[in-house]
Structures are given as C-alpha cells and as structure tokens.
Amino acid sequence: MKKRMLFGAGMLFGAGILLCTACIERMELSTDYVTPRLVITGYVTTDTAAHSIKISSTTPYFGTEQPRSYSSAEVQINGVRLRAAGEGEYVTDSSFFGVPGERYVLDVWVDFDDDGVPEHYSADVVMPALHRLDSITLSPVRLGTTKPPWMVVMHFQDLPGPNYFGAHLYVNDTLYSNKVQRYFLNFFGEYVAEGQYIHFPATNYSIREEMWWDGDEPFRVHPRDSLTLELNTLSVDYFEFIRTARQEISGGNPLFAGPPANVPTNLSGGAVGIFGAYTISRKSLILPPEDEW
Secondary structure, three states, rough: OOOOOOOOOOOOOOOOOOOOOHHOEEEOOOOOOOOOOEEEEEEEOOOOOOOOEEEOOOOOOOOOOOOOOOOOEEEEEEEEEEEEEEEEEEEEOOOOOOOOOEEEEEEEEEEEOOOOOOEEEEEEOOOOOOOEEEEEEEEEEEOOOOOOOOEEEEEEEEEOEEEEEEEEEEEEEOOOOOHHOOEEEEEEEOOOOOEEEEEEEEEEEEEEOOOOOOOOEEEOOOOOOOEEEEEEOOOOOOOOOHHHHHHHHOOOOOOOOOOOOOEOOOOOOOEEEEEEEEEEEEEEOOOOOOOOO
C-alpha cells in the first residue's frame, strides 16, 4: 500500500488544493454582511489512507469571529460512517482508497440552524481515470546549457477525452506546493493531446538554488536533493474549485471569509465547499551533483 503524502489543502488544499457540471451552483457573496453558510470540504484519492471531510461555516466579510466547526454531525461516504476526529473533521478508516471509474456519494447530517433537527447535505463524484507517470526529467530553461534553472518535465500516456490535471512537487520530504498558488493546474481538451504520449513541463516548478517561498526566506534546493512529482488527474468539479479558489486567494483574502466570491460547489442543501476526487501517480529523480550546477 502506498503511503499518503497529504497536500496542504489547508488549501483544503489538503493538495494542496475541483464537477459534476449539472450539480454546480455559483455563489455570489455580499461584501457588507454574509449570512453564515455551512462549508463542507473533502475529497477521495487513489492513495490508501484515512481521508477526511471537514465541516465549518463561513464568516462575514467585515466580521471578526472565527469560522465555527461542527463536531456532532453524521458523515457518510457510500453509506459508510466516518469517525469524528474533532474540530469539525471526520475521517475514513486508514484502509480506504478510491477506485478509478467508481462513484462516491457524500452524505452529511448536521444541525446547522440549531433547531434540534439535523439538515441533510450531499454531493457525489466519479473518480477519474488514472494517468500513470512513466518518468520525470529536468530540462534546462536556458538554451545551450545543462545548468539550472531546470523545468520539471512529465512523461506519460494521455487517455481519451478531456482531462484535468494537477501536480504537486516534493523536495526531499518537504511539500513545495503547500499553497494553492503554487499547485500546478492544466486542462487537456480532446483536440490538444488526444491519446498522445505526453512530454509536458510542470511550468510552476522551475528548479534553481533558491526558489520562491513564503515570507522573506527563499526555498533552498541543493545538489543531490530528491525531487518527487505527484501527478493528479482531477474530477472536473475539483479542478474548477481549485482554479477559482486560486483566483480568489490571489487577492490576499482567505477562502470563504473574504471578498465577493464566485466559487463553484457541488454540494446540495445550500452548503458551500466541494467534494472532489483525484488519482495519484508519483515519480522521483535525484538532482545533479554540485559540479553540474
């Protein structure tokens, strides 16, 4: 069994951190006062691991209160009850994993309006097909040299139909794409690479000695460091959610607590958030020795 490398879709998106198009609801949020809404976020993946669903609430744009979490809900995926883990988080058994092509239904019962009667919220998603990475390589960004900066290039067979991709980058054991802004996203329509073998650069990930990071400190990369690329094939709803969330967050405001938003959701019952699915395939390489930098 594979060990789960959780993406910080503190991006929920944790990976980091997308649509059953017929289920998507566009939410227009007012800037003066927003009536609190239930927020449900979570996803299933092909990794064998405990998967979590988180339940909280929105906050007013000009408010000072923290989002409320809900720790007395009943949460099920495909009829199997999840265990409450505190702070509004509910988890599957650690042996859980998603299967490409399978449909997953999320059901949540929670007394959001405090009237003593739990309300029901639901969403469903189909796990997309698995795109399996064959390898990753480094391609020099500057012509005529083999030295950094390098671009990480993915090599894999594209499958028929439109496909929605994401990719995480790990340096040794550290998740570099720990923010939604750094997470790689791309969409291949049926006329872009239909059934072709792909040699595609992960354009977010230009490898150099000092890479952009949080605050004033750069992210430092050294000779012989290990790079791991995680290719995700995303459900279209999860792709759209991450893409729109990135646009919202790029304005410097937290998701569900900030500016006027137009973030899609596939949840019924008036809740906002997302229930997504994605596949995982990983490949690693070792950076060249110091005399090649």
